[in-house]
Amino acid sequence: MDFPYLTRFQPVLLSLFRFITGLLLFQYGVAKLFKFPVLPYFANIPPLIYAAGALELVLGALLMIGLFTRLSAFILSGEMAFAYFMGHMLKGGTPVFLPLLNGGTAAILFCFACLYISAAGGGSVSVDAAMGKERDAGGGAFARR
Numbered sequence: 001m002d003f004p005y006l007t008r009f010q011p012v013l014l015s016l017f018r019f020i021t022g023l024l025l026f027q028y029g030v031a032k033l034f035k036f037p038v039l040p041y042f043a044n045i046p047p048l049i050y051a052a053g054a055l056e057l058v059l060g061a062l063l064m065i066g067l068f069t070r071l072s073a074f075i076l077s078g079e080m081a082f083a084y085f086m087g088h089m090l091k092g093g094t095p096v097f098l099p100l101l102n103g104g105t106a107a108i109l110f111c112f113a114c115l116y117i118s119a120a121g122g123g124s125v126s127v128d129a130a131m132g133k134e135r136d137a138g139g140g141a142f143a144r145r
Contacts, residue, residue, distance in 0.1 A: 015123030021113050022063025029057025066126020073118035080111035
């Protein structure tokens with residue numbers, strides 16, 4: 001089923017999706033680095049999690065404003081894939097493959113959301129679009145030209 005009247009909102013909705021994804025990752029960075037809000041599983045974290053928090057804080061902020069969107073999203077996609085395999089699937093020593101059992105559902109979703117954003121760009125409401133770095137703010141790599 002086709003909804004042609006929704007097509008005109010695609011670049012703006014992509015920008016909203018990018019902003020919300022960045023905001024959610026940014027909050028994880030704040031929680032890991034600044035301990036706000038206080039969460040028991042971020043109370044005493046190893047250095048690798050601090051590095052992940054720094055990536056989520058800085059690159060999540062860049063995603064929110066839409067600056068260096070494609071690069072930021074690509075790096076975050078890789079970080080989330082790494083987080084799933086190292087922090088969720090293999091955290092108990094023996095591999096637990098099901099995301100419902102290992103708690104990795106959010107990491108998988110963030111991984112593919114960021115991978116999509118890295119291919120699609122930041123949308124029409126972004127610093128990249130305002131600076132002219134996004135030639136086709138809603139098209140992405142496989143758009144018809």
